[in-house]
Amino acid sequence: MTYDRLVCANCAAPVNEGRCPVCRANRVRLQQQDEGPFGGLNPVALIALLVMLIGAMALLAHQTA
Known part of the structure; x- marks a missing residue:
C-alpha cells in the first residue's frame, strides 16, 4: 500500500505531508514496510x-x- 493517497483521520490531510504526529508515524511505518525483500x-x-x-x-x- 502506498501512502500518497491516504488521508489522515486525525487532521484530514494527506499522510504523505506528515502534518500531525499520527501522519508522521504512519508514514514511517509504511516506509519501513517497503524495505522488505518483496516490498x-x-x-x-x-x-x-x-x-x-x-x-x-x-x-x-x-x-x-
Whole structure:
C-alpha cells in the first residue's frame, strides 16, 4: 500500500505531508514496510511469481516420477 493517497483521520490531510504526529508515524511505518525483500513488488507480481514457482515444482516432480 502506498501512502500518497491516504488521508489522515486525525487532521484530514494527506499522510504523505506528515502534518500531525499520527501522519508522521504512519508514514514511517509504511516506509519501513517497503524495505522488505518483496516490498517493492505489487501483489499481482507476487502471485505470478508464486504460480511460476508452483509450476516449476510440478514440472520437476513430473519429470522425476
